[in-house]
Amino acid sequence: MSRYTTTTEADLAAMLETIGVSSLEEIFDRQIPEGVRLRERLDLPGGRSEQDVYAHLRDLAAKNTSAEDELTFLGAGMYDHYVPAVIDMLMSRSEFLTPYTPYQPEISQGGLQCMFEYQTAISELTGLAVSNASVYEGPSAVAAAGYLAKLTNGKGKFVASAGLHPHSLETLRTYAHGYDIEVVEVPLQDGVTDPDAWAAAIDDDTSAVFFAQPNFLGAVEDASALSAAAKNSPAVVVAQVDPITLGVLAPPGECGVDVAVGEGQSLGQRLDFGGPSFGFFAATEAYLRRMPGRIAGETTDVDGRRGFVLTLQTREQHIRREKATSNICTSQALNALGGVVYLSWLGKEGFVELGELLVQRTHYARETLAALDGVEKLHDQPVVREFALRLEVRDVDAVIARCQEQGVNPGLALPDGGLLVALTEQRTKAHIDKLAEVLGAAVSEQRTGTGQEVAA
Amino acid sequence: MSLLNENRQHGDPGIEHEPLHQDVPAGPTHESPLQRDHATTIFEKGAPGRRAFQCPDMDVPVVEGLIPEGFRRKSPARLPEVSEPELVRHYVRVSKRNYDLDSGFYPLGSCTMKHNPRLHERVAALPGHARLHPMQRPEHAQGALELMHNLEHALGEVAGLPHVSLQPSAGSHGELLGVLLTRAYHESRGERRVKVLTPDTAHGTNPATVTMAGFEVVRVATNDQGGVDVDDLRAKADDQVACLMLTNPNTLGIFDPNIEEIAKIVHDVGGTLYYDGANLNAVMGISRPGDMGFDIVHYNLHKSFTQPHGGGGPGAGPIAVSDRLAPFLPKPVVRRNDDGTYDLDHDLPQSVGRLRGFQGNYGVFVRSYAYICSLGAEGLKDASETAVLNANYLLARLRELDTENRIPLAFGELCMHEFVLSGAPMKKELGIRTLDLAKRLLDHGYHPPTVYFPLLVDEALLMEPTETETKETLDAFAESMAAILIEAADDPSIAQNAPYTTPVRRLDEAGAAKRPVIRQPL
Numbered sequence: 017m018s019r020y021t022t023t024t025e026a027d028l029a030a031m032l033e034t035i036g037v038s039s040l041e042e043i044f045d046r047q048i049p050e051g052v053r054l055r056e057r058l059d060l061p062g063g064r065s066e067q068d069v070y071a072h073l074r075d076l077a078a079k080n081t082s083a084e085d086e087l088t089f090l091g092a093g094m095y096d097h098y099v100p101a102v103i104d105m106l107m108s109r110s111e112f113l114t115p116y117t118p119y120q121p122e123i124s125q126g127g128l129q130c131m132f133e134y135q136t137a138i139s140e141l142t143g144l145a146v147s148n149a150s151v152y153e154g155p156s157a158v159a160a161a162g163y164l165a166k167l168t169n170g171k172g173k174f175v176a177s178a179g180l181h182p183h184s185l186e187t188l189r190t191y192a193h194g195y196d197i198e199v200v201e202v203p204l205q206d207g208v209t210d211p212d213a214w215a216a217a218i219d220d221d222t223s224a225v226f227f228a229q230p231n232f233l234g235a236v237e238d239a240s241a242l243s244a245a246a247k248n249s250p251a252v253v254v255a256q257v258d259p260i261t262l263g264v265l266a267p268p269g270e271c272g273v274d275v276a277v278g279e280g281q282s283l284g285q286r287l288d289f290g291g292p293s294f295g296f297f298a299a300t301e302a303y304l305r306r307m308p309g310r311i312a313g314e315t316t317d318v319d320g321r322r323g324f325v326l327t328l329q330t331r332e333q334h335i336r337r338e339k340a341t342s343n344i345c346t347s348q349a350l351n352a353l354g355g356v357v358y359l360s361w362l363g364k365e366g367f368v369e370l371g372e373l374l375v376q377r378t379h380y381a382r383e384t385l386a387a388l389d390g391v392e393k394l395h396d397q398p399v400v401r402e403f404a405l406r407l408e409v410r411d412v413d414a415v416i417a418r419c420q421e422q423g424v425n426p427g428l429a430l431p432d433g434g435l436l437v438a439l440t441e442q443r444t445k446a447h448i449d450k451l452a453e454v455l456g457a458a459v460s461e462q463r464t465g466t467g468q469e470v471a472a
Numbered sequence: 473m474s475l476l477n478e479n480r481q482h483g484d485p486g487i488e489h490e491p492l493h494q495d496v497p498a499g500p501t502h503e504s505p506l507q508r509d510h511a512t513t514i515f516e517k518g519a520p521g522r523r524a525f526q527c528p529d530m531d532v533p534v535v536e537g538l539i540p541e542g543f544r545r546k547s548p549a550r551l552p553e554v555s556e557p558e559l560v561r562h563y564v565r566v567s568k569r570n571y572d573l574d575s576g577f578y579p580l581g582s583c584t585m586k587h588n589p590r591l592h593e594r595v596a597a598l599p600g601h602a603r604l605h606p607m608q609r610p611e612h613a614q615g616a617l618e619l620m621h622n623l624e625h626a627l628g629e630v631a632g633l634p635h636v637s638l639q640p641s642a643g644s645h646g647e648l649l650g651v652l653l654t655r656a657y658h659e660s661r662g663e664r665r666v667k668v669l670t671p672d673t674a675h676g677t678n679p680a681t682v683t684m685a686g687f688e689v690v691r692v693a694t695n696d697q698g699g700v701d702v703d704d705l706r707a708k709a710d711d712q713v714a715c716l717m718l719t720n721p722n723t724l725g726i727f728d729p730n731i732e733e734i735a736k737i738v739h740d741v742g743g744t745l746y747y748d749g750a751n752l753n754a755v756m757g758i759s760r761p762g763d764m765g766f767d768i769v770h771y772n773l774h775k776s777f778t779q780p781h782g783g784g785g786p787g788a789g790p791i792a793v794s795d796r797l798a799p800f801l802p803k804p805v806v807r808r809n810d811d812g813t814y815d816l817d818h819d820l821p822q823s824v825g826r827l828r829g830f831q832g833n834y835g836v837f838v839r840s841y842a843y844i845c846s847l848g849a850e851g852l853k854d855a856s857e858t859a860v861l862n863a864n865y866l867l868a869r870l871r872e873l874d875t876e877n878r879i880p881l882a883f884g885e886l887c888m889h890e891f892v893l894s895g896a897p898m899k900k901e902l903g904i905r906t907l908d909l910a911k912r913l914l915d916h917g918y919h920p921p922t923v924y925f926p927l928l929v930d931e932a933l934l935m936e937p938t939e940t941e942t943k944e945t946l947d948a949f950a951e952s953m954a955a956i957l958i959e960a961a962d963d964p965s966i967a968q969n970a971p972y973t974t975p976v977r978r979l980d981e982a983g984a985a986k987r988p989v990i991r992q993p994l
Contacts, residue, residue, distance in 0.1 A: 018851040020587055020940050021858045027943045031865040034872060035886075040857055043864055043886055044758060047727045052764045058757050059629050063848030066591050073842055077600025079615030081608060084599035090607050093829055102524070102560055104597075110574035111567035114588055116919070117784035121981075122974040123914055125511065126570030127783035130563075133513050136991040140549040146990055150785070152641035155829040163684060183829040190802070190825035194652055194685040236543050266545050279829065288596075289616050290606030290830025291641070292786030304988065310784060315984035318969075322511045323976040327984040333644070333680035334925070338689040343680035346642040346774060350782025360514050360552040360559055366525035368548050373527060375539060380532035398539050413609075420612065428607050445531040 018063060081420070083287060087447055088425040089381075091402045091438020092232070093154065093181050094281045094290065097260070098442050100361050103284050103354050112353055117310070117346070121325045122317075127349060128324035131312035134356040141262045141359075142276040143269025144298040149310040150352035151344060154279025155184040157295035158226060158256050159191035160308045160342060161275045164299075165224035165252040166195055167306055167341060174199045174224050175217045175251070177209040177242075179231030184256055188226065197223060207235040207395025207404070215245045222251040229257045229265065233436065234378075234402035235395055236265065243272030252303075259283055259296065261400040263371030268298075275299045284358025285351055294348035294355060305331060308342030310349075370441060374401040378439045381448045385437065388456040390463050394434055402438040404430060409462045418458040419451075426455050506569060506975040514562050515992045518554035550994045569975040570783070571919055577945050579866070581890045581922040581934025582675065582723055584753045584775035586855075589846065592778060592839035601838050606830035610815050616834060617814035620806045623841045624790075630752070630852065631769040632762025633792035637801045639832040643750060644677040646770030646789030647717070649802060651685040652824045653768060653793060654715045654744045656800040660822065665714035665743070671700055673724055673926045675750060678717045687714060694928060698726040698883030700734050709741045719748040720764065721755070721888035723926045723934065725863065735765025744768060744797070752776045753938070754860055754889035757853025767794045773833075777840035788836035800824050804831070858939035859889040866937050866946045867891050873954035878902065879909075882929040889938075895931030898957065903964040906931040909956055911978065914971040916952040 017023055023031070028040070037043055044053070064072070083096040090096070106112060111126055118124030118131075131149040138147035151157045162174055174192055176185060178201050189199050202213045209227055218225060225246045230236050243253045255273045260282040268276040281293035299307060305328060313327030333340040362370060382403045386393045394404035409415055412429040419426045427437040439448075554562070578585035596602065604616055624636035640646035651668065658665050668682040671692045679689045690708055693701040700718070709716075716738045721727045728734065738745050747766040753776040755761075761769045773779045774787030781787075793801065803823045804816040816831070847855060864886055870876070870893075878898040881891060895906035910920035910933075922934035937946055960967050971977060 017858075018847055018854050020589060020847070020851075021854055022940070022942045023858055023861065028861070031861060031868075031943060035861075035864045035868045037864075037886075040861055043860060044857075046886055047729075047888065048755075048759050049729055049732060051732055052759050054632075054758055054760055054763065058849040058852060060626055060844070060849040060852070063851040064845055066846065069842050069845045070591060070595060072845060073595035073601075073619075073838065074598060076615035076619050077595075077598040079618065080600045080604045081612035082599050082601075082603040083605060084603045088605060090605045092607050094606050096603070096605065100524075102556060102563075105560070106563050106567070108593060109564070109567050111570040111572045113593075113780045113782060114573035115570050115783045116573075116578060116580055116583055116585060116781050119922075120571070120910070120914065120920060121979050122911070122971050122976055123571035123919065124569075124783070125975045126566045126568065129511055129513065129566050129569070130783075132990070132992070133515065136513070136515060136994070137549075137551060139991045140551060140994070152645060152785075153828055156641065156645070156827060181829065183826055186803070186826040187828055190652065190827060191648075191684075193824070194648075194655065196686055236539065238543070240542070262545065262549065264539055264545055266543055267549070270546075286602045286835065287605050288602055289604040289608075289613065289834035291828075291833035292788075292835050294786075304990075311988075311990055313984040314989040315980045317976040317979045319977055321507065321976050323979045324511070325979050325981050325984050327981070327988055327990065330985070333676035335676070336680070337676050338679035338683045340676070340680040340683070343644040343648060343677050343684050344642070345644045345677050346772075346781075346787040347785040348782075349784030350780070351786055353783070356514070357559070357563060360554060361524045361556070362551065363523045363525055363553050364548050364551040365521075365553070366523055366527060367551055368545075369527040370525075373530060376530060376532050376534055379535055379538050398543065400539070416609070420609075425605075425608075441528050444528070448532075 086420060086423050086425050087450060089427045089437045089451060090425055092428045092436055093279055094287055095438055095440050096287060096442055097282055097440045099284055099286060102361060103357050106357055107350055107354050112350060118326060121323065125323060128312045130353045130356060132314060132324050134352045135312060137356050137359045138296050138298050141259055141267065142298040143267030144276055145301040146304045146307065147296065147298040148307050149312055150348045151295040151297050151309050152347060153291055153293055153295045154256065155181060155187035157277035157297050158184040159187045160297060161254040161277050162188055162192055162224055163342060164275065164303060164306050166197060168252060169223055169250045171221050171223035171250055172197055173221050174226065175222050176201055177227040178203050179209050180226055180228045180256060181232050207233050207397045208237050209242060211241060214242060218246050218249050218251060220249060222249050224252040224254050226254045229255050230261060230400055233395060233404040234399040235397035236400060239268060239271035239273065261371060263368040264375055264400060275303065280355050283355040285354055292348060292351055294351035306341050307331065309344045309347055373441055374439055378403060380445065381437065381439055384448060384452045385455060388452060388459060390459040402436065405435045405437060407433050407435055407459055409433060409459055415458045415462055418461065419454045422454050424451055424454040426451060504973060513992055514552045515994060517558055517562055518552050520553055522553045522555050524554060524556040524559050576917055576919065577941060577949055578919040579921050579935045579937050580919060581936040582750050584936060584938055586778060586938040587940035588778050588780040589843065592842045595842050596835050596838045614814055617806050619841055620837060621808055621814055623837050624806065626844045627771055627790055628792050630756050631792040632760030633769055633794055635798040635801060636790055636792045638790040638837055639802050639827050640789040640791060641828055641833055642785065642787040643770055643772040643789040644681060645827060646791045647677055647681040648684060649827050650746050650768040650770060650791055651681055651687065651715060653797050653800045655685060656824050657744065657797055658714055665712050667713045669708060669713055669716040671718065672928050673722045674717060674719065675723065675748060678748060698724040699728040699730055702730050702733060705734060706737055709737050711741055713741055713743040715744045715746050717746040717748060719751050721751050724883050724892050725887035725890040726884055727888050731764050750775060751889065754856055756856040757849065758856050767797055773836050773840040778843045779836045779839050786833055786836060788833040802827050855939045862937040862939060862941060862946060863887050863889050863891055866935065866950060869947060869950035870953060873950055875954050875957055878957050879933065890934060890936035892926065892929050893933040894929050895933055899931055902960040904960045904967045906933055908967040908970065912956045912967040912970040913952065915973050918949060918952065
């Protein structure tokens with residue numbers, strides 16, 4: 017008996033008698049061949065009390081430098097946004113935290129309604145008619161869109177912008193290798209997808225095209241032009257979108273995009289060292305019956321009351337098996353709930369205000385940093401919440417390490433002296449000025465040689 | 473003995489419903505307060521101008537025209553306009569329309585709805601875990617990498633396989649990785665095999681995964697004892713077989729007595745053996761997939777390892793593999809350096825690549841690791857032993873209550889952690905289907921078992937009580953099952969029209985699929 021099981025000696029005796037066996041061992045002996053019985057104890061430590069486990073996990077947490085411990089400008093796919101208290105409170109409610117997937121709709125109306133509300137919010141954000149109830153996360157959502165395209169047109173090639181998040185590109189390649197589709201990468205030019213190379217890569221055998229908005233370097237792409245280039249091909253147009261930018265950027269549905277997917281972390285989710293958050297998946301109505309994952313729909317009960325159910329389940333693995341539109345089963349319902357609570361918390365006006373704040377602070381940060389000696393912009397494209405710089409130093413990692421010693425994480429090192437810097441509403445002008453001071457000093461130190469010992 | 477009110481009317485559930493608000497009188501229609509509280513969405517609440525969010529001050533000079541006009545959004549997304557009090561009340565009220573594990577029993581087969589210890593929520597919320605950026609440099613994420621390394625070791629030990637990747641996001645994601653690893657393994661040997669064998673008892677994710685990974689599904693029959701039909705397997709095992717995907721114990725709750733022979737047949741033709749870990753909760757510390765001959769195992773951390781289900785996720789689906797598949801594991805992997813520090817290794821030339829962003833669902837790893845630390849070697853074994861005990865006890869209690877002639881056990885005598893009943897005699901003799909029984913259980917305050925799965929059992933009821941339920945709960949549930957059968961013998965229409973006490977009653981699912989309304993019109 018552990019603290020999570022409850023069988024007393026008396027229970028055990030009574031239960032064995034009811035079962036009609038003399039011992040617990042007999043139940044296993046009669047079912048498991050001796051050759052595959054484990055007769056040794058698992059090579060793991062013994063159990064520990066709750067307070068001991070807490071202390072151990074706290075000690076591990078203390079070995080990490082979190083966004084609580086330093087002033088961070090790291091982004092690159094996940095961002096240190098403020099998570100409002102209502103999200104913690106609602107996501108920790110038993111009624112949301114501990115139910116199963118809503119296969120019994122009569123007792124799952126809460127979860128189903130939240131999915132319906134979430135789908136509505138994602139549909140509004142993206143300007144696309146249909147959204148599912150969430151997928152795992154961003155990069156695998158890109159790959160899932162690829163599988164939708166493959167099922168739709170059966171063509172043999174994916175065309176992907178190099179501006180996609182590197183993890184998205186790698187994930188797409190991993191999935192596509194499984195069903196033998198080649199991925200052709202189109203390079204960037206001046207920070208955005210090279211329009212000529214893009215157009216040239218798309219042909220009659222193109223199953224889907226993929227770009228990111230904003231792209232990995234923070235640049236806003238000309239989404240309408242990229243979509244239009246695929247118009248005369250069979251290709252499904254897929255955009256990976258950072259949803260927090262959709263208060264200011266045109267929704268993908270108005271730019272000719274067929275499928276918009278992305279990482280939902282910036283919508284009220286913790287960083288959690290990369291997950292769990294949620295992925296979103298929205299599309300034009302034409303793809304409704306090829307969507308992966310759960311979809312909640314509105315209906316009525318026998319007495320005429322409004323209700324919600326999982327719908328269009330004939331797409332799904334538990335019904336269609338090998339003919340399913342995806343193998344996805346468990347996804348990210350709780351995180352998607354957090355997403356719709358966050359969007360409701362921001363609200364119609366707040367969502368736009370937050371986007372404007374990010375645009376202005378990001379612009380300020382970009383100009384301030386680019387004015388430092390030895391620092392220049394990697395590109396001049398418009399940006400919303402993230403931008404790339406080039407540091408004229410030998411070792412960007414050493415510059416970052418030097419900044420971190422002073423409590424500032426300036427961002428992600430990119431190849432060839434690049435630095436990717438991200439903003440959230442938690443980074444104020446004062447924080448940006450502090451970053452400029454610390455980064456400027458670290459770059460200067462290295463350029464004058466005084467920072468060399470830091471590199472070691 | 474009838475549990476029902478002697479004076480019940482037709483259609484009356486005969487179960488006392490506890491009103492949520494004592495001051496609300498019971499109406500003549502017997503509608504419960506939750507039923508009277510018709511669903512309204514967040515988009516139907518609020519008023520223009522209301523808000524919960526106060527934007528931080530614009531503390532930098534505002535510059536116009538930063539985003540070219542053509543790239544800008546023209547009209548705002550029509551998001552809700554509510555204050556924080558409205559927001560909280562809305563979602564708290566909505567939450568009350570859910571059944572959940574903290575308030576009741578969930579004997580849902582192959583889903584392992586065991587208790588979710590609250591310690592796990594506390595430790596996962598520590599800022600050192602919850603606010604750790606996934607791109608933080610490894611020297612500043614030593615605690616996280618150590619935790620992942622320790623979890624990998626523990627999971628590998630439970631499975632009896634040495635190499636673990638925590639990256640996949642859920643069981644089906646782990647399955648996809650497993651099949652892609654198999655493919656990479658065969659390709660590395662210059663072979664392009666096309667078939668993957670799955671038994672007809674398999675979870676739907678297995679065949680769906682096989683197709684996604686570019687293979688063809690070949691079904692293997694089930695024998696009279698509920699295990700793999702070894703003759704059928706032998707006939708279908710040839711040099712085109714890449715892999716056999718198996719759940720053991722399977723979805724009938726049967727531990728395959730021929731598992732060693734099955735493994736030999738598949739290995740002899742050069743195939744790999746994949747273990748669907750959905751049922752791992754039956755065998756922790758008792759029998760190990762690696763020792764059974766499996767090459768690849770996935771774990772559902774949201775099943776055996778207590779990540780809360782969240783109404784459909786998040787989960788995590790790590791996998792463990794044997795030596796011959798290790799070179800193909802996804803990037804990055806956690807390495808322990810000689811000096812005791814940890815690093816992320818991206819330099820894996822034979823890797824299949826990535827399955828998702830970053831390092832996986834770390835927040836889930838924290839919870840599952842805390843669970844393993846709490847239980848230790850003996851506790852994990854106790855969990856599986858008790859899960860199997862509880863399943864056998866529930867099965868025996870149902871027999872004691874004379875339900876066997878109506879809902880007999882489909883296969884076997886004893887079971888592992890779950891078992892499958894067939895409602896076929898009940899349907900024939902009482903006129904109620906498994907679905908009706910399930911819906912009537914809702915009125916008794918239970919989440920029903922999994923119904924109509926596995927597919928090869930007519931009117932199937934798949935029950936998994938888990939180890940965290942008390943004997944009293946199992947007794948009460950068995951009595952409810954028996955009472956519903958007795959009630960149906962008297963008047964089948966009661967179950968046929970159930971439920972009565974839930975926030976909504978049976979819903980028009982066909983209509984929902986025919987005319988899909990999947991977002992709020994605004």
